Amino acid sequence: MNKHLLANMTWQEYQSKIKDSILILPIGSTEQHGPHLPLGVDAMLAENMSLAIAEKINAVVAPTVSYGYKSLPASGGGPMFPGTIDLKGATVVSLVSDLLEEFLHDGWKKILMVSCHYENEAFLAEAADLIMRNRTDEFPKILLTNWWDNLDESIMPQIFDEIEFPGWALEHAAITETSMMMHFAPELVREEFIIDEGMEGPPTYQCFPPSPTLIPQSGCLHTARSSTAEKGRLIVGNSTHNIVSFLEKEFFAKVEITD
Structure with a gap:
């Protein structure tokens, strides 16, 4: 049982963590x-990254929001693939706003949103801004981040040692996400189905309705070949270290940063 998960706590245990x-x-x-x-x-990835952060600081990890804003064709495949379950932007804003309001009502002063779906970010920022824009005190404070913006450039050659970095737009289900899944949940990675398929480059426009020929039928935007659990460990360790560093700055948390 993970001690950081809110869902595993009684209400009294949860309450004791808030201050x-x-x-x-x-x-x-x-x-x-x-x-x-x-x-x-x-x-x-969002839950496991949050737990990795929580291991280094005094944190509670809320239940994961598992649905997000529309996956766009050139950055995730969009609605052309069964199992891609999308929310409208207004729904994302409303859902996350409600959650943040509840946490603030419970008394939380320091909240971190960890997003692992690129298309979510503008709507998460909107939710936080609408709630916090009329507040003038330093706390409560809400931060929003992701793992890819917290990677040091110095580790990129170690991740893309065989395959050239195609840019983040094409890294959907490619080397970074596959490596992280190999690190967190190797039993869920079907390595035998990794293929050398993808797009030459993302389009400079969006088309509605999306063209069914825009991306390969596999849904892969770029190859995941050369992915390893060790690369996943490196990505998680580096991004977690950098996230903990800015949490210390923004929240004045007494944290011990370890490699």
Whole structure:
């Protein structure tokens, strides 16, 4: 039983954490990730990244939001694939706003949203802004982050040692996400279905309705070949270290950063 998960706590245990802890809200999506990864990748990465952060700080991890904003064709496959379950933007804002209001009502002063679905970010920012824009005190404070913006450039050559980095737009279900899943949940990675298939480059426009020929039928935007659990461990360790560093700055938390 993980001691950081809110869902595993009694209400008294939960209440006892509020004054001196950070509340982490993991947010992902349910969408296709090619033939070799499960539909729940973004939600699984959000929860596991949140737990990795919580291991280094005094934090409670809320139940993961497992649905997100529309997966766009050139960054995730969009509605062309069964199992990609999308929410409208207004729904995401309303859902996350309600959750944040509840946590604030419980007394949380330090909240971190960990997003692992790119299309969510504008709507998560909107939810936080609408709730906090009329507040003038330093706390409560809400932060929003993801793992890819917290990677040091110095580790990129170790991750893309065989395959050239295609840019984040094409890294959906490719080397980084596959490696992280190999690290967190290797039993869910179908390595035998990893293929050398993808797009030459993302389009500079969006088309509605999306063209069924825009991306390969596999749903892969770029190859996941050369993915390893060790690369996943490196990604998680580096991004977690950097996230904990800014939490210390923003929340004045007494944290011990370890490699």
